[in-house]
Amino acid sequence: MIVEVSNLKKRYKKQMVLKGIDIQVETPQIIALVGPNGSGKTTLLNCMTNLLSFQEGKVRLLGKKHNDASIFQQVSYLQDNRLLYGNLTGYDHLEFICRVQNIAISKIKEVAMRVGMEKYLKKRVRNYSLGMKQHLLLSMVIINEPKLLLMDEPLNGLDPTSAINMRKILLELYKEGTTIIVSSHNLDEIDRLTNTIYFMKNGALLKESLQDISSKKYLITINDIDKARKVLNEKNIPFTVTDKYQVGFEETDINLQSFIDCLNDNDLMIRDIEAQKVGAEKRYRELFEEELSS
Amino acid sequence: MRLLSFELKKIIFSKKFLYILLGIVVVIALLMARNIVFESSIQKEARERIDELLEFNFANSNIHQAVLEADPEDEEEEELQRLNSAMINILYEVRELQAPNRFEERLKLETEYYSIAEEYKQKGGDHLLSYQEISHSLALNEKLLESSIPPEHENYSRALPNFIKQVVDLFINLGAIIIILLLIGEIMSSEFENRSINLLFTQPLKRTHIITSKLLASIILYVVTTVFLLVVTLIIGYVFGYKGFFDYPIVIEVNQQVETVTIIEYLRLAITLVSVSIFLIISLCLLFSIFFKYTLVTLFSVLGALLIGYVLTEFVSWAPLAWFNPFQYVLPKEMILFQNGREWWQGIPVTLLLTAVFYIVARQMVKTSRVD
Numbered sequence: 001m002i003v004e005v006s007n008l009k010k011r012y013k014k015q016m017v018l019k020g021i022d023i024q025v026e027t028p029q030i031i032a033l034v035g036p037n038g039s040g041k042t043t044l045l046n047c048m049t050n051l052l053s054f055q056e057g058k059v060r061l062l063g064k065k066h067n068d069a070s071i072f073q074q075v076s077y078l079q080d081n082r083l084l085y086g087n088l089t090g091y092d093h094l095e096f097i098c099r100v101q102n103i104a105i106s107k108i109k110e111v112a113m114r115v116g117m118e119k120y121l122k123k124r125v126r127n128y129s130l131g132m133k134q135h136l137l138l139s140m141v142i143i144n145e146p147k148l149l150l151m152d153e154p155l156n157g158l159d160p161t162s163a164i165n166m167r168k169i170l171l172e173l174y175k176e177g178t179t180i181i182v183s184s185h186n187l188d189e190i191d192r193l194t195n196t197i198y199f200m201k202n203g204a205l206l207k208e209s210l211q212d213i214s215s216k217k218y219l220i221t222i223n224d225i226d227k228a229r230k231v232l233n234e235k236n237i238p239f240t241v242t243d244k245y246q247v248g249f250e251e252t253d254i255n256l257q258s259f260i261d262c263l264n265d266n267d268l269m270i271r272d273i274e275a276q277k278v279g280a281e282k283r284y285r286e287l288f289e290e291e292l293s294s
Numbered sequence: 295m296r297l298l299s300f301e302l303k304k305i306i307f308s309k310k311f312l313y314i315l316l317g318i319v320v321v322i323a324l325l326m327a328r329n330i331v332f333e334s335s336i337q338k339e340a341r342e343r344i345d346e347l348l349e350f351n352f353a354n355s356n357i358h359q360a361v362l363e364a365d366p367e368d369e370e371e372e373e374l375q376r377l378n379s380a381m382i383n384i385l386y387e388v389r390e391l392q393a394p395n396r397f398e399e400r401l402k403l404e405t406e407y408y409s410i411a412e413e414y415k416q417k418g419g420d421h422l423l424s425y426q427e428i429s430h431s432l433a434l435n436e437k438l439l440e441s442s443i444p445p446e447h448e449n450y451s452r453a454l455p456n457f458i459k460q461v462v463d464l465f466i467n468l469g470a471i472i473i474i475l476l477l478i479g480e481i482m483s484s485e486f487e488n489r490s491i492n493l494l495f496t497q498p499l500k501r502t503h504i505i506t507s508k509l510l511a512s513i514i515l516y517v518v519t520t521v522f523l524l525v526v527t528l529i530i531g532y533v534f535g536y537k538g539f540f541d542y543p544i545v546i547e548v549n550q551q552v553e554t555v556t557i558i559e560y561l562r563l564a565i566t567l568v569s570v571s572i573f574l575i576i577s578l579c580l581l582f583s584i585f586f587k588y589t590l591v592t593l594f595s596v597l598g599a600l601l602i603g604y605v606l607t608e609f610v611s612w613a614p615l616a617w618f619n620p621f622q623y624v625l626p627k628e629m630i631l632f633q634n635g636r637e638w639w640q641g642i643p644v645t646l647l648l649t650a651v652f653y654i655v656a657r658q659m660v661k662t663s664r665v666d
Binding site: 049050051052053069070071072073076077079080082083084085087088092096097099100101 | 296297299300303304307308309488489490491492493495496497498499500501662664665
């Protein structure tokens with residue numbers, strides 16, 4: 001098991017900030033943690049890495065207890081850039097990681113080139129821009145080629161080129177067998193990175209595969225929309241009218257084949273069937289409607 | 295070791311460390327500049343001191359005269375008058391012997407003066423000098439005469455050993471505490487404040503190693519700063535001062551007996567005792583940092599603890615307390631100069647023991663420490 005979080009509960013003062021979180025990851029994948037500010041994303045990641053205590057539950061990473069420091073040989077956690085030391089250079093930071101993790105110093109140059117920070121590797125961090133700091137943080141967490149990579153808002157402050165580069169690196173790592181759990185507010189980037197999204201709302205977790213949701217939603221183009229509407233209403237089949245020639249259909253008790261059969265039986269001609277893509281933002285809007293409207 | 299070098303790097307490459315080193319150079323240079331400026335007034339000051347004593351002796355003479363006029367048979371008063379007159383005569387002679395090459399003659403006369411002053415006081419006469427001043431001056435002069443060392447001004451000397459002593463006195467009287475608190479006061483608390491502790495906590499490192507490396511880094515930085523201070527003092531003293539004598543005597547009291555130690559011995563004691571005290575402060579800083587997690591609160595708590603400890607040392611004179619008071623070396627100069635009823639080393643075991651206890655408690659606390 002790569003990640004095993006069972007019934008994780010954390011209370012802060014009297015408020016429950018994590019309400020019995022369960023996460024099981026058995027095979028390498030990219031999981032996005034999405035939720036509004038204060039929903040508990042960072043708290044969850046901090047609890048998983050023993051930076052925060054919790055009252056109930058169990059966390060095991062790569063088969064080891066979360067408070068066993070040796071997990072960090074294979075687990076990396078990208079946090080916010082305040083943890084960098086302004087008076088040291090990027091090289092100093094990477095050298096430190098290499099020394100404590102027994103990684104060859106020659107790896108520094110390699111990883112700096114991969115991330116694209118070789119030009120300012122020897123500059124003091126206090127002179128770095130926000131993007132440069134994110135590059136350094138990324139270098140620091142991938143230099144040990146982790147099996148599990150936890151990332152808290154890694155895209156903050158990145159320009160489009162850097163964001164594209166970071167996505168490329170994360171996808172490469174995933175292909176190499178790294179499991180990545182990434183919290184982000186950038187829903188477009190999340191869409192490009194993964195279909196597996198864990199939405200967090202008030203300390204609770206809602207696991208969703210957008211691919212599964214998408215595979216059940218269809219846009220169907222029909223020759224006569226008025227007749228289709230009539231037929232479907234008579235048969236009590238739920239649908240939505242999306243435009244002059246299109247209806248939306250979501251598989252529930254009635255599957256796609258039954259829906260098509262129903263239309264065909266009533267001499268309606270189906271011109272096109274298109275699986276409806278559900279993006280992170282669309283799903284976020286559905287789930288967090290209340291927050292958005294307030 | 296891997297963490298230690300990182301800890302050292304964090305401070306050595308900081309602007310703060312550079313400013314502290316620059317500050318040390320500036321203070322030492324200013325001290326030497328002050329000595330150079332005031333050197334010309336040393337003779338004037340000595341002459342004024344003689345005049346002050348003369349004035350006092352003349353006043354006494356008038357009193358004796360009046361008493362004797364009233365009672366010519368008063369033998370005690372007559373003896374006091376004789377001793378007072380002898381002191382006046384010596385002071386006149388000393389006033390004429392201010393040339394540096396005639397220091398031995400001057401020292402002999404001064405010794406004679408102090409001896410008479412002591413006798414004068416013992417016989418009931420009133421004198422400007424206290425018994426302690428007299429006995430200390432006698433011991434110093436005798437040692438200087440014995441070793442043929444010219445006397446140096448206590449505060450404005452340019453002689454290299456005496457200048458080093460002035461700097462070390464400044465260092466052991468608050469200087470070292472200020473430097474160490476500026477240097478490493480935030481070594482742990484800032485990690486919590488900036489959340490950089492999260493970087494250390496998410497590495498394959500035992501958390502206890504973080505405390506050990508910070509303790510060692512702090513001690514190394516203290517040693518480096520102290521060596522730097524001594525080297526700068528040596529250079530400035532060598533360039534702007536003169537050779538002097540490292541066996542120059544320093545008067546101390548051991549169980550009410552006046553003794554002397556050489557400047558070298560004094561410096562050794564001073565550096566040893568202030569270092570023991572600094573080790574305690576470092577471990578206290580680490581402990582309070584983990585407890586409070588904020589630099590200002592940590593620093594004020596450390597200063598508060600030191601103040602309470604110092605007050606305890608000053609106001610509780612119970613001799614066996616020297617075995618139990620870990621704060622007696624906070625300002626160790628008095629501890630070296632007045633070893634009455636206690637040995638200079640008596641507080642070292644308890645101070646080092648408490649340093650170790652604070653360190654062990656800090657190690658335990660960091661295991662469960664969180665950045666909430």
